[in-house]
Amino acid sequence: MLGASSLENSKKPRKPPACNPCKVRRVLCHPQPGAAPCPRCVEREIICTTAGTPRGRPRRNVTGFSGRAQQTPHSLVLHPGPDFGTSADCPEITPEFATHCFEGLKFNPLYSHPLISATFIRSKLSAASFQLDLLSPPSRVLALCSVAFGSMCSFHKCVLGDGPRPESFLDHVFFSSSPDLLGCGIRRAAACRALRSQALKASWEAGIILSASDENAASCFLLDLIEQTDICSAGRPWGTAYMAHTRTLAPTWHASSNLSFWSGFLWIACLMSDNLVSARGRTPAMVNAQDQLLLCGSPPPLESLLETLELSVDNHNSTLLWVSTKAYMFHVTTLARELVERITGDFARTHPLSEAIVRSFFNSLSKTHSVLSLLLDRIDTLIAATASVNPPALLADSRTDFLAVTAAFCCCFGFSALVLPFYRELQYREASDGSDMSEPLLALRMQAHGLAVLGARNLARGIRYLPKIHYAPAQWATIRQWAEFAAEEADMETAPLSPEAAYDLETLADELKLLGYSLHAACTPETVALIERLESHVNRALGPMFLSVDGEADADESPAPSLDEGATIIPEFQNEFH
Incomplete structure (x- = not known):
């Protein structure tokens, strides 16, 4: 028979509690030793905090002589981000659909922006077999923005649904004689807005406005272009961020002898x-x-x-x-x-x-x-x-x-x-x-x-x-x-x-x-x-x-x-x- 000390040694150590962001999202958390952030928070680039779980009967609010409720100074209250919403109309971004959207971007001259070319996003996606989840967070955001921008010329069924559509991006018969040309803009509207919302949400969570890089600047540029086609916001927040990143990065382009390109x-x-x-x-x-x-x-x-x-x-x-x-x-x-x-x-x-x-x-x-x-x-x-x-x-x-x-x-x-x-x-x-x-x-x-x-x-x-x-x-x-x-x-x-x-x-x-x-x-x-x-x-x-x-x-x-x-x-x- 094992002694008491042997039984204590055989017990598995108690798993640390899940962090607050994982609790909110109701996903499995993998706590790390030494109070290090969990892998999910690292991937999303957000603050990983863990608050103690209250036990027993909840206490009544205790008010002092000033009449204010007692505060808990150790708790961290995060300001909620904007609600970008979800939509059942959002197409699933499969490798086949991502490949299709990037193929269509070849026909849009604005996607030839030198900043986008400098990110090598096409090569990165190709190396990942057009699976967006295998990309780094900044590359994934840029890919989502590219897909949302490319969906405006897509003829994929998950965008246009049932009905007449071109057979290729250069279907001259459809574009010159089809009476359903204008109807395509109406049919694609819901899918395009859903893809834009998904790109906006990913961009906000990744904080691309706050960190200057080629990929973040390119993503802001694309979001500004998308906004011009629909919302036409006078403030142009994404355009402002794109130019702010450009001003930050331009001196490094000069220092790296990229003057002739940039x-x-x-x-x-x-x-x-x-x-x-x-x-x-x-x-x-x-x-x-x-x-x-x-x-x-x-x-x-x-x-x-x-x-x-x-x-x-x-x-x-x-x-x-x-x-x-x-x-x-x-x-x-x-x-x-x-x-x-x-x-x-x-x-x-x-x-x-x-x-x-x-x-x-x-x-x-x-x-x-x-x-x-x-x-x-x-x-x-x-x-x-x-x-x-x-x-x-x-x-x-x-x-x-x-x-x-x-x-x-x-x-x-x-x-x-x-x-x-x-x-x-x-x-x-x-x-x-x-x-x-x-x-x-x-x-x-x-x-x-x-x-x-x-x-x-x-x-x-x-x-x-x-x-x-x-x-x-x-x-x-x-x-x-x-x-x-x-x-x-x-x-x-x-x-x-x-x-x-x-x-x-x-x-x-x-x-x-x-x-x-x-x-x-x-x-x-x-x-x-x-x-x-x-x-x-x-x-x-x-x-x-x-x-x-x-x-x-x-x-x-x-x-x-x-x-x-x-x-x-x-x-x-x-x-x-x-």
């Missing part, structure tokens, strides 16, 4: 897009002057850029084209910030319009349009140097056609996204001030209208540079505002529209339909009525005899051709993408 062509394009969103919403600019200089260098003044291009009309050197394009986008970024700070912003609206400021901005816009015209002529010459007739189907490589098409669209979009908020502000001031508006400002408002007409024409031209099937849901608000402007202009026309003007209206209508495939917001009755207005003007101007079989107008201006599959990579940009 100050490249795509960086300035992304910074320009960020400030144009602020200009559209009359909110403080996301990108300041120091950000531009640190990431993109210092370009020549706008006047010098225009003079250089005018004096080198016959010089078709590709290096001059790319340097000039980067300088152009740099100045558009600066003008977007000046527009909000000096003309359209909330503070600027508390003061009367300054004629000097408006005239100076108008002159800058006029010079910007002159630079744009010269750049597009050079880009057209570069693209027309080959026998290929269609734009590239995939905007995700470093070939010359990708650079040329991206440059052309960004240049057109940059000018157009500046002109419309400027013109709308002058319209607003005229309506609110009435007869108090000076004659010079009224004249400038009329001249700004002429720039706005050019802006609509250039936006339509920029869209036609892109592949027939492309995915740009983040540009939804800008495209719709321009479509409304174009419809207003067509409504006021008494004479029949020219074939070129009708072709522009058709381009905008088709772009709204393509956005309707991705977004529920583009499928509302108001947007559908806007599309019908545009198409009615097109039909009256051209008539059925001028329409081709696939519904496109046979105007003289056709989509810009691109280089063939064997196009060479421009040497000075080879390191920008690899």
